[in-house]
Amino acid sequence: MSEFIQNNLSREERLNLMRNLLIDMDKGLISPQEVKERFKKILENVHPAEIAIIENTLIVQDHFPQEKIHKLCDVHIDIFRESLENEEIKVQPGHPLYILYDEHKKISFVLGKVMSIASKIESLNNKEEVIKVLLENFEVFDALLDLENHMVREENALFPFLERHDVVQPPQILWNEHDSVRARLKDLKKYLEKASNLEEADLKEIPNLLKYIVDLKTSHIYKENKILFPTAIDRLNEEEWNKVLESMSEIGYAKFTDRNLIPEVIESQDRYGKQEDRYVYLGSGKFTLDELNAFFEALPFEVTFINKDDIVQFFNRGEKRIFVRTKSVLGRSVQNCHPPKSVHIVNKILEDFKSGKRDLAEFWINLQGRLIYIRYFAVRDTNGNYLGTLEVTQDVTDIKKLEGEKRIYSEE
Numbered sequence: 383m384s385e386f387i388q389n390n391l392s393r394e395e396r397l398n399l400m401r402n403l404l405i406d407m408d409k410g411l412i413s414p415q416e417v418k419e420r421f422k423k424i425l426e427n428v429h430p431a432e433i434a435i436i437e438n439t440l441i442v443q444d445h446f447p448q449e450k451i452h453k454l455c456d457v458h459i460d461i462f463r464e465s466l467e468n469e470e471i472k473v474q475p476g477h478p479l480y481i482l483y484d485e486h487k488k489i490s491f492v493l494g495k496v497m498s499i500a501s502k503i504e505s506l507n508n509k510e511e512v513i514k515v516l517l518e519n520f521e522v523f524d525a526l527l528d529l530e531n532h533m534v535r536e537e538n539a540l541f542p543f544l545e546r547h548d549v550v551q552p553p554q555i556l557w558n559e560h561d562s563v564r565a566r567l568k569d570l571k572k573y574l575e576k577a578s579n580l581e582e583a584d585l586k587e588i589p590n591l592l593k594y595i596v597d598l599k600t601s602h603i604y605k606e607n608k609i610l611f612p613t614a615i616d617r618l619n620e621e622e623w624n625k626v627l628e629s630m631s632e633i634g635y636a637k638f639t640d641r642n643l644i645p646e647v648i649e650s651q652d653r654y655g656k657q658e659d660r661y662v663y664l665g666s667g668k669f670t671l672d673e674l675n676a677f678f679e680a681l682p683f684e685v686t687f688i689n690k691d692d693i694v695q696f697f698n699r700g701e702k703r704i705f706v707r708t709k710s711v712l713g714r715s716v717q718n719c720h721p722p723k724s725v726h727i728v729n730k731i732l733e734d735f736k737s738g739k740r741d742l743a744e745f746w747i748n749l750q751g752r753l754i755y756i757r758y759f760a761v762r763d764t765n766g767n768y769l770g771t772l773e774v775t776q777d778v779t780d781i782k783k784l785e786g787e788k789r790i791y792s793e794e
Contacts, residue, residue: 397439478626481635482540488638529567537553538708539626541718543618544610544614555605557722561722563599570595684697684704685698689770693713693716754777
């Protein structure tokens with residue numbers, strides 16, 4: 383095929399070529415190097431958003447394993463690295479991406495400091511000197527641990543709107559990387575908590591861990607800046623960007639976020655739906671719409687309803703949430719609301735509920751020193767037909783400590 387024809391391929395033609403290429407790769411008919419060269423021809427001059435749609439089609443329609451397609455992400459980054467280096471996205475201050483870009487600059491600065499710390503620790507053989515370096519740089523590590531806030535905002539404010547435009551795989555890839563970063567940050571936190579009691583084996587593990595975090599996050603930032611963000615600009619409209627900003631502000635910002643870049647957010651008027659002086663009649667009583675909303679927000683636990691099509695339809699908004707929920711999650715597939723590594727568990731629960739095999743699934747975890755009880759209930763109509771799933775999340779730490787009785791009201 384000539385270069386001229388190649389550069390003018392339709393999306394369907396590119397899709398067919400990639401599909402056949404993957405099949406040949408599975409059969410061992412072509413080498414990895416040849417795969418790379420052919421990909422280069424197939425994807426030449428294609429916008430990152432177009433690649434995202436093609437990759438999503440290969441997974442959803444052709445059922446190619448996600449892991450196999452996710453590896454292509456690194457391939458096309460490598461192919462387009464030169465052109466990506468020159469890509470600049472122009473967004474104005476106040477735009478959600480302007481905030482995220484600026485945070486990436488600050489994160490990169492912190493990563494540079496972390497790499498210097500790793501090199502310094504690597505050159506030390508004395509445990510006391512390593513401890514001293516760790517204690518002297520707690521502020522740097524504190525900023526690094528605050529990456530969690532940045533990642534949560536991307537997952538819950540930006541990713542849902544990309545998914546609505548069939549851009550599913552890049553967010554999934556990046557969420558997987560978020561989880562890898564989280565796991566390493568958890569390891570780092572353990573080292574920091576026992577900084578004064580380090581073992582000899584820790585002296586080698588700490589610099590390796592720090593370097594791994596820096597390498598992983600540096601590559602991750604590159605993918606977001608050069609592929610995810612340009613794709614988002616290409617797909618989302620102004621109204622959607624306003625909702626992204628609203629969700630980001632609702633979640634809150636990292637310590638390193640420049641507050642001067644955050645515009646005042648006017649919350650959407652659809653928070654409570656229509657305000658009408660009429661009652662919502664239920665099987666055992668009635669509410670006004672205001673009362674019903676206030677009732678759900680006053681519940682001492684979090685509830686989320688997923689409808690029969692696996693779409694998040696409702697959640698309550700208490701002041702002290704355990705897990706992040708923003709309005710951008712509404713209308714989102716529940717599978718996309720969970721880390722890719724746990725989606726198979728979600729699907730198994732839903733499968734058992736829909737088949738009638740089970741009506742309850744429960745879990746309990748320790749989160750930041752608190753015991754969190756998570757339950758899923760199958761919701762059925764009077765004939766037993768499946769209507770959806772109710773998720774209830776509750777902090778039971780203090781409940782678990784109750785003993786004896788309390789029968790007298792006090793002002794404590």
